[in-house]
Amino acid sequence: MKRSQFGLGFWLLLAPLLLWLVLLILLPHVDLLLISLRLRSGPGTYRFSLHHYAEFFTEPLYWRTFLRTAIMSLLATLLTLLIAFPLAYYIAKMMRGRAKQLLFLLCLIPFWVSELVRTYGWMILLRESGVVSGLLQWSGLTGAPLEMLYNDAAIMVGLVYTAMLFMVVPLITTLDSLDDSLIEAGYDLGGNGWNLLWEVVVPHAMPGIVSGCIVVFMLTLGNYLTPTLLGGKDSLWFTEQIYTQFITRFNWEQGSAFGILLLLLSSLMVWLGLRLSGQSFTQVMGR
Amino acid sequence: MPVLECASLTKRFADFTAVDNVSMAVEQGSFYSILGPSGCGKTTLMRMLAGFERQDSGNIRIEGKSMTGVAPNRRPVNMVFQHLALFPNMSVAGNIAYGLKRRNTPSAERERRVGEVLERVGLAGSGNKRIEQLSGGQQQRVAIARCLVLNPQVLLLDEPLGALDLKLREHMKIELKRLQSAFGTTFIYITHDQSEALVMSDRVAVMNHGRFEQVGSPQDLYYRPGSAFVAGFVGDNNRWQGVIEQRVGAKVRVRTEQGLPVEAQAAAGFQGGVGDAVELFVRPEAIRVQLQDGGGEAENRLQARVIEIVFDGARSRLQLRQADSAQEILVNLPHTPEFATLGPGDRLYLSWHAHQCSLFTVGAGR
Numbered sequence: 001m002k003r004s005q006f007g008l009g010f011w012l013l014l015a016p017l018l019l020w021l022v023l024l025i026l027l028p029h030v031d032l033l034l035i036s037l038r039l040r041s042g043p044g045t046y047r048f049s050l051h052h053y054a055e056f057f058t059e060p061l062y063w064r065t066f067l068r069t070a071i072m073s074l075l076a077t078l079l080t081l082l083i084a085f086p087l088a089y090y091i092a093k094m095m096r097g098r099a100k101q102l103l104f105l106l107c108l109i110p111f112w113v114s115e116l117v118r119t120y121g122w123m124i125l126l127r128e129s130g131v132v133s134g135l136l137q138w139s140g141l142t143g144a145p146l147e148m149l150y151n152d153a154a155i156m157v158g159l160v161y162t163a164m165l166f167m168v169v170p171l172i173t174t175l176d177s178l179d180d181s182l183i184e185a186g187y188d189l190g191g192n193g194w195n196l197l198w199e200v201v202v203p204h205a206m207p208g209i210v211s212g213c214i215v216v217f218m219l220t221l222g223n224y225l226t227p228t229l230l231g232g233k234d235s236l237w238f239t240e241q242i243y244t245q246f247i248t249r250f251n252w253e254q255g256s257a258f259g260i261l262l263l264l265l266s267s268l269m270v271w272l273g274l275r276l277s278g279q280s281f282t283q284v285m286g287r
Numbered sequence: 288m289p290v291l292e293c294a295s296l297t298k299r300f301a302d303f304t305a306v307d308n309v310s311m312a313v314e315q316g317s318f319y320s321i322l323g324p325s326g327c328g329k330t331t332l333m334r335m336l337a338g339f340e341r342q343d344s345g346n347i348r349i350e351g352k353s354m355t356g357v358a359p360n361r362r363p364v365n366m367v368f369q370h371l372a373l374f375p376n377m378s379v380a381g382n383i384a385y386g387l388k389r390r391n392t393p394s395a396e397r398e399r400r401v402g403e404v405l406e407r408v409g410l411a412g413s414g415n416k417r418i419e420q421l422s423g424g425q426q427q428r429v430a431i432a433r434c435l436v437l438n439p440q441v442l443l444l445d446e447p448l449g450a451l452d453l454k455l456r457e458h459m460k461i462e463l464k465r466l467q468s469a470f471g472t473t474f475i476y477i478t479h480d481q482s483e484a485l486v487m488s489d490r491v492a493v494m495n496h497g498r499f500e501q502v503g504s505p506q507d508l509y510y511r512p513g514s515a516f517v518a519g520f521v522g523d524n525n526r527w528q529g530v531i532e533q534r535v536g537a538k539v540r541v542r543t544e545q546g547l548p549v550e551a552q553a554a555a556g557f558q559g560g561v562g563d564a565v566e567l568f569v570r571p572e573a574i575r576v577q578l579q580d581g582g583g584e585a586e587n588r589l590q591a592r593v594i595e596i597v598f599d600g601a602r603s604r605l606q607l608r609q610a611d612s613a614q615e616i617l618v619n620l621p622h623t624p625e626f627a628t629l630g631p632g633d634r635l636y637l638s639w640h641a642h643q644c645s646l647f648t649v650g651a652g653r
Binding site: 179181182184186187188190191195199200204 | 337358359361368373374377389390433
């Protein structure tokens with residue numbers, strides 16, 4: 001008798017995943033969509049309406065914040081990639097044995113503490129009475145205390161720092177699998193460092209690059225803590241708008257519409273990233 | 288003038304000398320093999336020729352120009368890597384055009400030359416295929432074409448047939464030799480497979496412990512091994528330890544450890560005298576096997592019994608033991624009908640000439 005591959009054991013093992021996906025991911029999003037599409041017409045009565053989406057496009061603060069968040073996230077992703085790539089290349093290709101493992105571990109260590117603590121760390125460094133300001137005054141480069149928090153640069157520093165690990169790990173994995181002899185073959189055939197990087201190393205690392213970029217972009221776009229703490233009131237991050245709608249203004253409908261829009265944006269960017277780099281989702285996420 | 292010359296090339300890694308004072312000269316248009324067991328330093332030697340390793344001392348000259356301090360991408364040599372190292376993200380034509388692009392060859396000429404070389408290696412029309420669509424042998428030819436399209440002075444090949452299966456390897460041996468003579472390029476070929484070296488090469492250097500043991504034609508290495516290592520490494524051999532009992536000019540009688548007396552002929556320059564410990568080599572294929580005593584003028588004639596028949600098709604072997612001395616002897620199993628019923632315990636008559644033995648004093652040389 002041929003036993004089915006999908007027996008009771010299969011379903012039992014799958015159950016936690018299914019429950020998690022359906023109850024915590026699928027249902028909330030469906031609910032979010034439904035709430036975003038209704039308009040209060042009277043006490044306790046609602047009707048279908050696209051009002052909250054129209055509101056987003058007509059109120060400049062909303063879509064400008066949205067756009068700003070998207071552009072800042074893209075920039076943060078790009079910066080993370082630019083910083084992480086040489087680092088990952090160095091660890092994966094230049095180091096051997098124990099030194100390699102040690103460096104890899106050093107990348108991981110900051111992530112043993114929570115994001116909140118790490119962000120506070122940056123605040124200690126960057127605030128008016130902080131370490132950097134103190135050093136600058138001590139060395140005589142500035143006369144007065146210098147406030148380095150609560151601007152876009154501070155947000156960017158925090159975002160890149162938070163996201164670094166998620167870029168470094170897939171990059172090291174893909175670069176590690178690059179055969180050294182490919183690089184040597186390129187040199188042997190007359191290539192130099194620059195065109196080898198573009199014609200051999202980057203194409204090979206592409207799945208890792210795309211995978212890292214997708215994860216970093218999504219994390220950054222949906223980040224609430226870092227922009228709020230390092231950017232202060234003026235950070236104008238879209239997640240703050242959602243928070244405000246839900247918590248401060250108790251306008252769940254508007255908040256839901258924002259949530260759906262943010263989801264659409266990140267899905268769109270992932271799709272675009274995959275299309276532009278010619279990678280498939282399963283291949284990239286398998287890294 | 289040789290196209291490539293090395294003088295006293297040495298490379299050390301920490302406390303290990305990988306290449307030890309190697310000198311070589313490779314003639315233009317020849318197929319030169321470096322044959323040695325793994326770890327003998329042959330790959331290090333090749334990487335120094337390609338420019339990936341810097342020699343600690345000595346000199347490499349290509350066409351008379353010193354290569355010291357010349358980067359790999361500026362040397363007139365190209366290398367076919369052990370695992371080919373074809374760029375997986377490029378098409379066949381892209382791989383071959385890579386080197387031409389680096390030289391800023393105009394695209395029209397580039398296309399013409401890529402097409403030309405593809406045709407010459409028998410892959411015309413495969414330019415747009417991806418690398419993984421090709422078979423192992425075809426990939427091999429792409430890897431070679433990728434180098435040959437650049438018209439290198441010397442093509443270095445680092446055991447490129449190692450990853451292929453036996454049948455394909457046999458085929459590629461002939462193919463490589465054909466390509467080499469068609470292009471007229473000098474090939475320097477590294478291998479641990481003596482058959483590859485013997486089949487393809489004009490000259491073979493046998494390498495061991497970072498040194499060249501012997502450099503010569505394949506026939507030289509096979510018939511006139513210059514050292515015990517070469518005799519043991521190139522081809523199969525009966526290898527017997529013994530002591531010289533008598534020496535008259537070139538005629539030497541050796542008694543093996545098991546007590547078998549063997550008449551051998553000393554090669555020119557053989558220094559051993561009576562009482563010296565020697566190693567004696569006789570090729571299994573050099574021993575004549577007969578069912579009856581056929582007489583003849585061979586200096587070594589003896590009787591032995593079959594212990595075991597090691598069947599391996601055309602390379603089948605008989606393991607024999609001589610009655611008086613218990614000396615074990617390995618000979619080729621003749622595939623003529625009279626030997627078809629041979630079994631363990633049967634008696635055979637063996638004979639071989641003194642000049643078919645190779646003799647080396649133990650501990651002399653390296």
